[in-house]
Amino acid sequence: MRGLAAAGLGATLCLLTPLASRAAEPTETYVVQKGDTLYELGRRYFVSDRDYRIVARLNGVRDPRRLQAGAVLKVPTRLLRLRQVEARVAGFKGQVTATVGGRTVPLTRGAMITEGAVIATGANAFLRLDLPDGSQLSIPSQSRIRLGRMQEVEMTGVVRRELEVQRGRLESEVVPLRNQEDSYTVRTPMSVSAVRGTEFGVSYDEAAGRSGTEVIEGLVMVSQGAQSASIPAAQGALSGAAGVNGPLPLPPPPKVPAAGKVQDETTVAFAVEGSETSGSYQVRLATDAGFVDVLEDTTASGPEVGFGALPDGVYFLRLASIDPSGLIGMPATYAFERRLNTLELGQPAASREGNLRRYKFRWKAGGDGQRTYRLQLVRNGEETPVVDEGGLTMQELTVTDLPAGVYHWRVMSRTYARGSYVEKWSSPERFEIGH
Structure with a gap:
């Protein structure tokens, strides 16, 4: 069983310190389990099984075959085997490319993307990546994202993921990290955003020399140089040469009053x-x-x-x-x-046969389903329709000998689709008969 010593910040956020600023060599901490020996740990987890000697000297272990359960070992990170964390392509649209080692890799649903890959999306394109722990990455259009360090330390299970927004935007939905040393970091040339479980977005505008961070849920630490700010949900930050400006309130969600209405028109x-x-x-x-x-x-x-x-x-x-x-x-x-369900009224056509005047009313319907129609013709100033004909199966009706005057006509379609009926009236159209 693997063990891990508690270290770092609390469970809400994690801010990574650049390696160059650390005085000591980076190390991982491991809690000794019953039956562990340095020989066995070296064989299972070290790059070279002979590296147990370096670990023994660093921790003052006299007998590599005897380790006390519960003791904490410090192991230089460079000695440990690392497993790559791969991202799976869950879905994509439009022009999306992934470049690894200078070679463009074709994307397919289910393909695995490894660290070092640079992903670019074109206009109106989109990519969704899933990580093994359930975290999700969304890359909108006109963006370029580099998957930096994507590693799991085999001995401790510590997972470190570092992504870089080179252009555009990256949206992350990060599940709560399992332990204190796990990390999820998004960098831009202007900022570092680090979290331990939240939903947030990071963008970079190269022309403006500015990056933005928006927090939808959770808490994000945004850093630029020596300056940092803690950004809560519904707040954001702007980072530039002058430092970090935030928290800033984010605009509220827009409202769509008729969102529940069935979209049945042509567009x-x-x-x-x-x-x-x-x-x-x-x-x-x-x-x-x-x-x-x-x-x-x-x-x-x-x-x-x-x-x-x-x-x-x-x-x-x-x-x-x-x-x-x-x-x-x-x-x-x-x-x-x-559910497409359109009605388009045509221009009535007049004709004469002897002393009989005919007026043909025509219309077009769009969408799937079986339809019947009802036509109403109302003369101005009157409430009762001159014509009110239902149960029509053709998309036309001829009416004879209408008196001169101004009329309005409309058509209702009754459509049977998906196990139910839907009725829809067209807008009234004006129709005039001269003397």
Whole structure:
């Protein structure tokens, strides 16, 4: 059984100190278990089984065959075997590349990405990576991320993961770390963000020489040089040459008043209500609540967010306001149903056959399902329809000998799909018959 001595900060956060600033050689601590010997530990965990001699001298062990259970050994990190922590491709969309050792590796769902890989996403692209402990990494569009140190110390089980945002943004959902020496660190050229279990995002704007950190849940320590700040949930920080500016309040989640409405028109669009300072939004659309199968990852400005035409189905929308400094606010997630069901009224066509005047009303319907139709024609100033014909199966109806006047007509479709009926009226259209 492996043992680990308690060390470092508390369970809420962990700030890593650069190796160059440490006076002593980096070491790992190991709690001796009953039956352990230095010979056996060396054989199982050391790079060379002869390295037990260095460990014996460092810890004052006289007999490598006799170790006291519960004693703490210090072992130089350089002597220990390390196991690489791999990231699995859970899902991706668009142009995503991974470069390892100067060679571009094609990405497939389920592929394993190792340390040293540089991942780049193009416009409206997205990548989701899963780590063995359940932590998740989301790389939005127009980003470049390097997987730095991704290692587990075999002897102690300590896991250290270090990622670098070279351009764009990285979003992390980190499960609580198992012990005090585990670490999860995200670096940019301007900041270091370190956590022990939280959901947060880190971005880097090379042109502005500034990085941003947004904390959705938990606590993150952000450092720039000798300056650091503890950033709680719903707060963020900006880091630049002048240091760390934070905590700063993040914009609240935007509201979508009609989010539950079935999206049945030709294009899918939502009216969005953001904060007074929000001029744009981070927009993400997926077919699953975990946002693995992402269809859109982009930004939008203005009071409406649209996606064009989408196939029928259930979708998930994640929105977050972007403040003037570039910090992305607290997200809001909405589920909605897409069921195409359109009605487009055509221009009525008039014809004459002898003294009989005919008026053909035509319309088009879009979407799956079996339909019947109902047409109503109302003369201005009257409440009772001149024509109210239901149960129609054709997308047209001819009416004869209408008196001169101004009318309004509309059509209702009754669609049977997915085991239920849906009724929808078109908007009324004006129709005039002269004398």
